Amino acid sequence: MSVSEAVVDVAPPPETTVAVTSPPREAAAVGQAIGVVALLIAGLQPVILGAMEREGRLSTAQIGLAATVELMALGVACGIAAAVLKPTRIRMKIGLACLLHAAAMLATTLTSGVGVIVTRAAAGACAGVMLWLAIGVIARSSRPERASGVFVTVQTFAQLVLAAALPATVMEPWGVNGALACLAVISVLAAVAALMGPDSLAPLPRSEDGGRLDARSMSGLTAVFLYMAFIVALWVYLEPLAAQAGLSPREAGLAVALALGLQVLGGAAATFVGDRVPPTRMLLGVGAINAVILATLWSGPARGLFIACVAAFGFLWLFALPFQTLLLIRIDPTRRASMQLGAAQLLGSSAGPLAASLVVGDGPVRRALALSGVCLALALALISLLGMRRRTP
Known part of the structure; x- marks a missing residue:
């Protein structure tokens, strides 16, 4: 090939390949399991917060605020932990985070209104530290794409099981407090499991600039941020979009359940594909299909086509x-x-x-589709730029 600019994958040239020591398999499994516990609430928020509204402990507006605050606290805490915490004495750090997470769950049983928002923020902060361990294990894996695929698949399956089981079991006699107590017990079990997890992880190699994230890394993280904003902005408005498409509440629920089930298959499929396809090409291809899905939803599809689009969206x-x-x-x-x-x-x-809530306001719910489309386009533009670099002899 001639010496010129070319579009290639962002795989580093051989001379920049960096060796990273993977943790033992059993310890890695424990670390990922604790990360699954940390993210259970992401799939259970509709169950937990919706029940709190029915019991008069949260208003409709407070549901959205509590959900947003908890996820933001989880993300910020995870980022700070990755930047500040050293990968030593992990069992003590994670065990303490798990116990505090359980305490925040139990504290939520005693509160309502603003108190719920505060305790959910505390739970999110503790879960962020728990997730830090899982991400550290995945980042040090010899096959990180496979480890990540297994993680998201197990995580989603666990959320599905609990979302179906909690309302039919502990929430029947004890309401939402029964579900919160169950989650607290799971967090305590995670603290016990932490004793069998890794107590230290191999330090990550230092880059030439001392470990600071460069512009390309920040652009990659921004692309991920925008991609996830596109996904969840659409996800939270699926039911009103389904109503506009003429679906009954039962059909809308079927579409959402189908999407959740196909999420599990999507994670499993990604694990199978692994690194056979360069990540930039794969993400751009998936993004293109999602753009078609958005365009189809915008056009006001028939009910069957709407359900098919939602199912494909869940898989991707x-x-x-x-x-x-x-x-x-x-x-x-x-x-x-x-x-x-x-x-x-x-x-x-x-x-x-x-x-999306700010854009939609009291206007048509289709505005959420427009916002999702903008986020997706910006994410794909960044990924495209990251896939371009100047090749040298």
Whole structure:
């Protein structure tokens, strides 16, 4: 090939490849399991917060605020932990975070209104530290895209199981407090499991600039932020969009359940694909399909086509996440950028619905589609730029 500018994947040239020591398999599994516990609430917020509204402990407006505050606290805490905490004496740090997380769950059983928002923020901060361990394990894995695929698949499956089981079991006699107590018990079990997890992780290699994130790393994290904002801004408005498309509440619920089920398949499929396809190409391809889905939803599709679009959207949601991990590792072989992946994903997931609510206001719900489209376009533009670099002889 001639010496010129070319569009290539962001894989580092051989001379910049950096060796990273992976933790033992059993310890890595414990670390990822604790991360799954940290993210359970992301799939259970509609169950928990919706029940609180029915019990008169939260207003409709406070539901959105509590959900946003918890996810933002989770993302910020995860980012700070990745930047500040040293990967030593991990069992003590994670065990304490798990116990405090359980305490925040129990404190929520005693509060209402603003008190719920405060305790959910505290729970999010503790969960962010718990997630830091899982991300650290994935970042140090010899096959990070596969580890990430397994993580998101198990995480989503666990959320599905609890979302179905809690209302039918502990919430029948004890209401939302029964679900919160159950989650507190799970966090205590995670604290016990932390004793069998890694007590230290190999330090990540230092880059030439001392470990600071460069412009390319920040651009990659921004692309992840925008991509997740696109996804969740659309997700939270699916039911009103379904109503506009003529779906009954039962059909809308079926579409959402189908999307959740296909999320699990999407994560499993990404694990199978692994690094066979360069991450930039994969993310751009998935983004193009999502753009078609947005355009179809904007056009006012028939009910069957609407359900098909929602199902495809759910599959692509989790299918894309492991390739975000791989993209950041290709950009920054020291894997320091990938340590901030959880923060970028969670902050984008909380910023998307917040921005959508401001854009929609009292106007048509289709504005959420427009906002999602803008976020997706910006994310894909950044990913395209990251896939272009000047090749030298």
